[in-house]
Amino acid sequence: MADYLTQIEAAVYDGDEDLVVELVEKALADGVDPEAIIQDGGVAALNRLGDDFNNMIAFLPELMIGGECMKKLIEMCSPHLQGGKSAFKGKIVIGxxxxxxHDIGKSLVATQLSINGYEVVDLGTDVPTNKFIDTAMAEKADIIAVSSLxxxxxxxMEELINRLSHEGKRDLFKxxxxxxxxxxxxAEKIGADGYSRTAALAVKMADRLLDKKPGDPLVSEV
Amino acid sequence: MEHAIVIACQMLEHEIRAALRDTGLTCPVTWLERELHNRPDHLREVLQEEIDKAPPGTTVLLAYAQCGNAAVGLEAHSAKLVLPRFADCVHLFRSERVGDPGQVDCRTLYLSPGFLEERSGILKDYDRYCGKWGPEKARRVCRMMVKNYRAVSLMDTHAADLEAYAPRCRDYAELLGLSLERCEGSYRVLCKLFGGQWDEEFVVVPPGGAIDMAEFMGMPRAAGML
Structure with missing residues (x-):
């Protein structure tokens, strides 16, 4: 089993989707726990890619291709997961x-959050401020996450925060x-609750944001 | 202009040389590497190091723009800083008159001659991906990077022979699967920078000051897709 997981981790890291598919098929057929495939295979690979990105060993395309492999892996493993594992930590509206x-970074964050226990509503690109607020209200989101290159x-971003305050909704969302x-x-200047430098760090930021109280200082992961 | 120096982005070399020629400004020019804009925090550090080398009383003409906030936070110390008040060089080149923020379609990848020097940018990335994943996947990755773009536009800033760059621009468009267009640009703002015509299109910071983000707040915001 460990051998499968090591190989799957390496294949996701290398962005070899064909090999990922082949290995996951074999692993599932041999009874390997799908949760282990996701966590010790896929998530471990994306974490390694995230570290390498921070150290300028890997670049955005490697993260994108790794993310694609991860999506495929989750698609294959999901039908085999036992019920009851799907309790989300929180809901995030992102765009x-x-x-x-420019949605590459935003999509990487969305992927990282999805595979780490968050329900993610991805509004895509060029999202008007109204749409962020309306969706967050309708979805009863915990966090609104906004990206800009x-x-x-x-x-x-500042307009969103001002609008939330003006409409008396500021404390409903981080x-x-x-x-x-x-x-x-x-981020601090405009009164945001959280900031993350990278996609990998966004999960840690989101985890901390859920415990943040109004008036607490900015949650910053750099 | 007395006691002036220029800190210049190599990406704009053609336009900067043309503006220096047109204005007759002769002063030391420090050229900074063209791909520094990929890392704004690093670019800010490099710019600050160069500013700090200027003798007291120097006017530092920054042939840059806001550049991903690389310019925000730069400190003048004993010099005076002058910087075009534009979001980036595309807006700077596409601005036609005072008060014009520059017509920029966010779904178009604008390439002036400086962006097409050698095999740089995405073409250079493509070469690297080919070695890692092979040509087919390398091409797919490049297209993923620009999937929200519509066109590549070869920008004529009238500072270089555009036809010399047309083949490489075509390579870009073909590689990325985008349509190929042409558009007009101008280096008039650089001429004003070097000619001392520092009106509202410029941020002027006296000695002891710093470039604040508020300097750029009054600029028109992105309007979304055209």
Whole structure:
């Protein structure tokens, strides 16, 4: 079993989807626990890729391809999971700020959160402020997460927070922000609750955000 | 202009040289590596190091823009800083007159000649991915990176022979599966930077000051898809 998991971890890390499919098929047929395949195979590989990304050994494409392998792996393992394992830690509405179509980072965060126990509602790109608020209300979300790669779109993060305050909804949701030009200083300045530098760190940030009380300082993972 | 230096992005070399020529400004120019913009935090550090080398009383002309917030937080110390008040070089080149933020379609990948020097950017990435995954997957990965884009647009800033760059731009478009277009640009803002015409299109920071994000807040925001 350990051998399968090691090989699956390596295949996801290498982004070899054909090999992932072959190995997962064999592992499931041999009775390997699908939860172990997900955690010790897929999640472990994505964590290693995340570490390598931080150390500039791996780059965005490697994370994207690893994420694709992970989606395939989950798709194959999900039907074999026992019921009762699906209790989510929290619900997150995520999207790119208005005017921004750069969704690679946002999608990596969504994948990381999904495989680490969060229910994720992904609104995609170029998301108007209204849509973030309306969806978060309808979904009774815990966290609204906004990404922006463009400095011309980052101002919509502040607009979202101001709108929530103005409408008396600020305490209903934690607001997390991130993206290439966004730093913890900006997150703090606009009154966000959370900031994460990378997709891997976003899970830790979200876990901490769930316990954050109004008035607590910014939860920052850098 | 007395006691001026230029800190220049190599990505804009054609346009900067043309503007220096047109304005007749002769002063030291420090060229910084073209791909620094990929890492704004690092670019900020490098820019600050260069600013700090300027003797007291120097006017530092930054041939940059907000550049992913790389410019935000730069400290003038004993120098004066002047920086175009634009989000990035695409907005800077696509701005036609004072007050024009630059017409930019967020689904278009704009390439001026500087972006097409050598096999840089995505073409360089493609070569690296080919070695790792083979050409078919390398191409798929490159297309994933730009899946929300619609077109590649070769920008004529009138500072270089555009036809020399057209074949490489075509390679970009074919690799990425995007349509190929052309558009107009201009280096007029750089001419104003080097000519001392620092109106509302510029952030001017006196000695002891710093570039605050608020300097860019008044700029029009992204409007979404055109």
């Amino acid at each position: 790119c700020a208005k005017g921004d179509l 463009l400095t011309t779109s980052q101002y919509y 607001v997390a922000v991130g993206g290439g030009p966004i730093g913890p200083e900006y």
